[in-house]
Amino acid sequence: MTTICIKYFVIYYSITNLINSASQVFSRGGSVNPIAIEKQYSFNLGHQFPVVAKRGQGVYLWDDQGRRYIDCIGGHGVCNVGHCNPAVVKAISDQAKKLITAPDWMYNDMRSQCYKKLMSIAPPHIKKVFLCNSGTESVEAALKFSRSSTGKIQFIAAMNAFHGRSMGSLSATYNNTYKKYFKPLVPGFHHVPYNNSEALKHEVNRLKGTIAAIILEPLQGEGGVIPGKKEYFQAVEKLCRKEGILLIIDEVQTGFGRTGKMFCFEHFGIKPDILCTAKAIAGGVPMGATFCSAKIKVPKKAHGTTFGGNPLACAAAIATIEEIQKRRLADNAANVGGYFMRELKKISSPHIIEVRGMGLMIGICVKKPVYEVLDGLTKRGVLALAAGRNVLRFLPPLMITKKEVDVIVKAVKEVLG
Numbered sequence: 001m002t003t004i005c006i007k008y009f010v011i012y013y014s015i016t017n018l019i020n021s022a023s024q025v026f027s028r029g030g031s032v033n034p035i036a037i038e039k040q041y042s043f044n045l046g047h048q049f050p051v052v053a054k055r056g057q058g059v060y061l062w063d064d065q066g067r068r069y070i071d072c073i074g075g076h077g078v079c080n081v082g083h084c085n086p087a088v089v090k091a092i093s094d095q096a097k098k099l100i101t102a103p104d105w106m107y108n109d110m111r112s113q114c115y116k117k118l119m120s121i122a123p124p125h126i127k128k129v130f131l132c133n134s135g136t137e138s139v140e141a142a143l144k145f146s147r148s149s150t151g152k153i154q155f156i157a158a159m160n161a162f163h164g165r166s167m168g169s170l171s172a173t174y175n176n177t178y179k180k181y182f183k184p185l186v187p188g189f190h191h192v193p194y195n196n197s198e199a200l201k202h203e204v205n206r207l208k209g210t211i212a213a214i215i216l217e218p219l220q221g222e223g224g225v226i227p228g229k230k231e232y233f234q235a236v237e238k239l240c241r242k243e244g245i246l247l248i249i250d251e252v253q254t255g256f257g258r259t260g261k262m263f264c265f266e267h268f269g270i271k272p273d274i275l276c277t278a279k280a281i282a283g284g285v286p287m288g289a290t291f292c293s294a295k296i297k298v299p300k301k302a303h304g305t306t307f308g309g310n311p312l313a314c315a316a317a318i319a320t321i322e323e324i325q326k327r328r329l330a331d332n333a334a335n336v337g338g339y340f341m342r343e344l345k346k347i348s349s350p351h352i353i354e355v356r357g358m359g360l361m362i363g364i365c366v367k368k369p370v371y372e373v374l375d376g377l378t379k380r381g382v383l384a385l386a387a388g389r390n391v392l393r394f395l396p397p398l399m400i401t402k403k404e405v406d407v408i409v410k411a412v413k414e415v416l417g
């Protein structure tokens with residue numbers, strides 16, 4: 001009797017489970033439910049917004065229920081030229097009909113044009129570019145090239161820095177949340193306080209003669225939207241020149257007009273030996289590029305990638321950079337970003353500690369739990385990101401208008417007021 005009861009219970013339990021998961025999967029208006037499927041099969045590693053992104057145009061994103069959002073996540077700082085920018089869409093579609101893949105074992109017309117375009121926006125001391133597929137790869141190349149060019153192995157990075165999640169770039173990253181499960185990391189990485197040239201000098205003296213490079217973000221993104229100081233970066237450059245250390249500037253998040261100039265380091269008047277870029281470079285198509293000065297030496301076959309510099313991404317990058325230039329998007333980032341920051345600073349709220357940033361990379365340091373604030377904004381049709389535990393981050397497409405900024409500021413007032 002007991003065996004029969006257990007059998008029936010097991011059958012009943014299995015059927016109920018099946019019905020439950022089927023109804024989860026099919027419960028969104030009778031169609032397949034992407035939220036249930038993604039929850040079931042992905043590792044759910046990030047904070048998932050209850051939004052099914054369906055369609056994008058310019059600064060707007062629509063979900064599967066037809067709701068419209070002003071998108072200040074922008075693909076995580078990728079959509080500088082807006083969602084589905086028509087020029088980028090055309091470039092991708094035209095190229096897709098001709099050739100999608102071509103490894104660098106052979107030459108390619110679109111890639112060669114892309115090299116020329118990238119060189120046209122780089123400062124004159126930059127002589128070579130390594131093309132890859134993401135930010136972490138761009139940083140990984142910078143670290144490897146620094147070792148191959150100097151024969152030295154140590155690196156200095158900043159506290160709160162974020163440089164990526166592969167083993168080298170992760171070793172340069174500061175926050176232990178990203179690192180603790182993956183140790184031992186690459187040896188030779190040392191972290192010093194950001195914007196503090198005395199602390200840096202002290203560390204350089206301690207490691208004298210063994211440092212390949214200093215790697216810094218010109219405005220720390222993931223670490224809490226912390227702008228770098230001009231005097232600090234100038235002092236870092238001077239120290240690098242004096243000690244024969246390479247200077248790597250990581251512009252994966254700040255590049256391509258985001259802070260009001262094509263690259264953020266231009267605000268400081270410095271010359272990085274290596275410049276890491278990715279995210280916005282190709283209007284949403286995965287791509288990275290590591291710009292290098294003549295000091296950088298990489299032996300033949302010492303590095304490479306299958307997809308880096310594929311014609312599809314190269315076509316997208318050319319169209320993206322042309323859009324940034326033609327529409328003067330960096331100037332718009334400076335003007336509208338300045339307005340955005342001034343309007344946010346006018347909000348009187350006990351929950352706001354500080355508003356900071358550059359151009360259209362803006363952070364609000366808050367006293368409330370940041371995900372609660374983000375959920376409140378989502379309900380009001382504004383998507384934004386977190387940067388650490390207590391900073392709200394806005395990375396909108398660069399063609400955003402003051403009128404759209406007013407809508408965002410109103411939503412922030414309602415949530416934090």
Ligand SMILES: Cc1ncc(COP(=O)(O)O)c(C=O)c1O
Nearest residue numbers: 134135136162163164221252253
């Ligand atoms: C400054 C910086 N470097 C590197 C990365 C890593 O880029 P990816 O996620 O494309 O690997 C990021 C990503 O947010 C970043 O902000």
